[in-house]
Amino acid sequence: MRVLVVGSGGREHALCWALRQSPLCRAVFCAPGNAGIAAEATCVSIAAHDTNALIAFAQAQGIDLVVVGPEEPLVKGLADHMTAAGLRCFGPSAQAALLEGSKGFMKDLMARHGVPTAEYGRFQTPTDARAFAHALGGPVVIKADGLAAGKGVILCHTLAEAESAIDAVMVRRAFGPAGAEVVVERLLVGEEISFFALVDGTTALPLATVQDHKAVGEGDTGPNTGGMGAYSPAPVVTPELEEEIMARIIRPTVQGMAVEGRPFRGVLFAGVMITADGPKVLEFNVRFGDPECQVLMLRLKSDILPLLMASCARELASMEVDWHDQASLIVVMAARGYPGDYVRGSIIRGLDTVAALPAVKVFHAGTRIDDLGRFCADGGRVLGVTAVGATVAAAQAQAYDAVAALDWPEGFCRRDIGWRAITHTTRQG
Ligand code: AMP
Ligand code: GLY
Numbered sequence: 001m002r003v004l005v006v007g008s009g010g011r012e013h014a015l016c017w018a019l020r021q022s023p024l025c026r027a028v029f030c031a032p033g034n035a036g037i038a039a040e041a042t043c044v045s046i047a048a049h050d051t052n053a054l055i056a057f058a059q060a061q062g063i064d065l066v067v068v069g070p071e072e073p074l075v076k077g078l079a080d081h082m083t084a085a086g087l088r089c090f091g092p093s094a095q096a097a098l099l100e101g102s103k104g105f106m107k108d109l110m111a112r113h114g115v116p117t118a119e120y121g122r123f124q125t126p127t128d129a130r131a132f133a134h135a136l137g138g139p140v141v142i143k144a145d146g147l148a149a150g151k152g153v154i155l156c157h158t159l160a161e162a163e164s165a166i167d168a169v170m171v172r173r174a175f176g177p178a179g180a181e182v183v184v185e186r187l188l189v190g191e192e193i194s195f196f197a198l199v200d201g202t203t204a205l206p207l208a209t210v211q212d213h214k215a216v217g218e219g220d221t222g223p224n225t226g227g228m229g230a231y232s233p234a235p236v237v238t239p240e241l242e243e244e245i246m247a248r249i250i251r252p253t254v255q256g257m258a259v260e261g262r263p264f265r266g267v268l269f270a271g272v273m274i275t276a277d278g279p280k281v282l283e284f285n286v287r288f289g290d291p292e293c294q295v296l297m298l299r300l301k302s303d304i305l306p307l308l309m310a311s312c313a314r315e316l317a318s319m320e321v322d323w324h325d326q327a328s329l330i331v332v333m334a335a336r337g338y339p340g341d342y343v344r345g346s347i348i349r350g351l352d353t354v355a356a357l358p359a360v361k362v363f364h365a366g367t368r369i370d371d372l373g374r375f376c377a378d379g380g381r382v383l384g385v386t387a388v389g390a391t392v393a394a395a396q397a398q399a400y401d402a403v404a405a406l407d408w409p410e411g412f413c414r415r416d417i418g419w420r421a422i423t424h425t426t427r428q429g
Contacts, residue, residue, distance in 0.1 A: 001305065002027045004058050005041065006048050006078070007069025008034050010332075010365035010384040011290035014297040015067055015304075016041040017361070022305040029061065035375055036364020036383075048073050055085045065090060067308060071287050074266075075101035075147060090308045092286050095262040099253075100286040103143045103152075103183045110281060113256035115249055117281040120185035126170045132184045133162040139187035144169050146178030150226050153283075155187060190275040191420065192282065193234050194292045197250050197270075198307055200316040201263035204250045205307075208299055208323045209237040210292045211420060216339055218416045225339045226381055229417030231329040231392050232295040235424040236274065245272060245279050253284070265311055291330045294363045294386050298328040329395035329418050330386040331403055332365070333411045338380035346410035348375045348383070353405050359395075360387045360402040382411060392421040 001024050005015050012030060017040045019028050031054060033043030046053045048070055058066055066082050068074055068091035075097045082089035091097075098105045104122040109115075119136065122145070123129035133140050133156075142165040144152030152175040154165040162184075169179040192214075196207040212230035216222040237245075249270055257264045269285035269292075288296070297304070301322040310319045335342040347370070354362055363386055366379020385402045389395035396418045403413060 001025055001064040002062055003029070003065045003067060003305070004054070004061070004063045005030045005067045005069060006054060006073060008032050008037070008048070009069065009290050010363040010381070011288050011293040012069040013037045013040070013363040013365070014294040015069060015288070017363070018297040018300060018304045019067070022303045024303065024305050029063070031057065034364050034378065035367040035369045036362065049076070051078055051081050054078070055081060055087065058082070058087050059085065064088060065305070065309060065312070067091070069287060071097065071100050071285060072147060074286055088309075088312050090266060090312055092264050092266040093262070096257060096264040096266075097286045098262070099257070099264065099284045101147055102145050103283070104145045104181055106284050107183055107185070109253070109256055109260070113252045115252050115256075115281060116278060118185040118188050120183050122181060122183055124181050126166050129166045129170065129182050129184050130163055133159060133166070136184070136186055141185050141187050142166055142169055143183040143185070144175040144178040145181035145183060148175035148178040151175060152178050153224070157187075188273040188275055188280055188282065190273045191236055193237055193272050193274065194230070194289050195237075195245055195250070195270040195272050196288070196292070196296065197246075197268045198311050198316060198321075199254055199264050199266060199268045200311045200314045201265050202254065202258055202314070203316040204246070204254050204268065205316050205319060205321060206242060206246055206250070207296055207321065208232050209234040209242065210289070210295060211236070212289060212292055213414060213417055216414075218414050223339055225334070227289065227291045228332045228334070228414045229330055230289070230291045230295050231327065231395065231418045231421055232299055233327060235421050241274070241279065245270070249279060249281055265314075290365070291332055291384050294330045294384050295328040298361060298386055298388055299323045299326065324388070326388045326390060327392045327395045328386060328388045329392055329399050330363070330384045331399045331413050331417050332381050333383040333385060333403065333406070333408065333413045334381050335377045335379070336410050336412055342380050343410045344377065346377045346408065348377060348411070349407035350405050351375055354385070354402045357398070357402055357405070359389060359398045360385065362386065362402070377408075377410065385413075392418050396422065
């Protein structure tokens with residue numbers, strides 16, 4: 001089979017790496033890819049939003065499966081266009097991708113189907129939004145309705161913060177048209193996990209458990225990012241909790257989408273808060289997480305290709321997923337300044353040394369090769385140093401050894417990725 005992966009980040013690097021190991025896979029292409037992805041796939045310079053060029057390429061190359069990494073093309077209907085052109089595409093239709101494309105739609109869907117989530121309201125005027133924030137009292141979260149590159153969510157501990165967040169999103173349009181409508185909801189307290197299931201319209205197959213670190217600073221402090229690290233398994237998710245999440249969150253959502261005529265196919269990614277009151281959904285995404293995908297791919301024992309094909313063919317009911325017993329952990333290295341304005345184009349050395357480490361794989365999130373053939377940073381999140389080990393702690397040690405072997409003064413990473421898992425494991429002996 002010939003496969004085309006759409007996207008250019010660490011998630012897509014991990015998908016290409018996993019696909020290339022499939023004995024069924026004859027060729028992997030990635031559009032547009034990056035300098036690291038070029039080691040696993042043939043990169044083609046077509047942007048993820050250039051639907052017509054992607055379709056033309058896939059047809060000309062006889063592509064058997066298109067795998068879409070990021071949410072934006074899915075929300076804009078890339079999977080629908082691919083399907084209409086006679087191509088097989090892993091990922092939801094635009095109607096199903098609305099689960100991530102509109103936070104208001106997501107909340108209403110959960111309300112209609114009894115999926116546990118924070119109390120909320122949807123508003124089109126700042127006056128109404130403010131009134132509801134006051135009525136809720138206590139800490140709230142203000143969310144731009146539409147896609148905002150992972151930035152449209154503001155946690156507010158006081159009413160004054162809520163007022164200024166509403167002003168920023170709705171009046172000053174800090175996230176552009178995504179802020180024409182907002183969701184105002186209660187702030188939930190607890191431990192957050194990323195829950196992934198492969199879905200084929202009716203059947204949902206849970207993947208291994210994962211947690212990521214969103215905050216830029218150690219101890220999970222400072223501004224939120226796309227993700228500074230992740231690990232799998234997440235010991236906080238016991239088998240009982242996993243079953244509860246499947247029964248109360250994933251299956252009702254998949255069934256609700258089907259009943260409403262928007263059958264969901266692809267990866268359903270629930271951000272779940274484990275509250276004193278049980279698991280509650282913070283948000284749904286319609287794709288793999290980045291960097292969660294990287295740790296999942298390192299632990300995946302099954303061939304990924306038949307699983308993605310089964311999601312497209314509505315045949316997941318007959319599939320199983322096997323995982324390696326080993327834990328995996330990723331440390332994201334970002335350019336200094338990220339998630340604010342960051343240093344661009346700096347040279348990264350030592351990737352060869354790290355490539356020789358047996359338990360380590362570096363997935364590239366944003367790199368390019370300069371005129372002299374050197375690896376350069378080309379984005380905010382730049383590298384994902386990923387490792388396996390007998391435990392999360394062992395994987396963590398391997399990953400930080402690899403970080404130490406890299407020579408990139410303009411880059412930084414958090415030094416405490418995995419601390420929750422390591423604390424849990426220690427507590428449980
Ligand atoms: P989102 O952009 O919807 O993924 O939200 C980003 C992050 O904001 C989530 O992963 C949570 O860490 C946090 N968040 C969103 N909603 C809430 C909430 N109701 N209570 C607490 N944290 C939240
Ligand atoms: N790491 C969280 C996300 O991909 O949205």
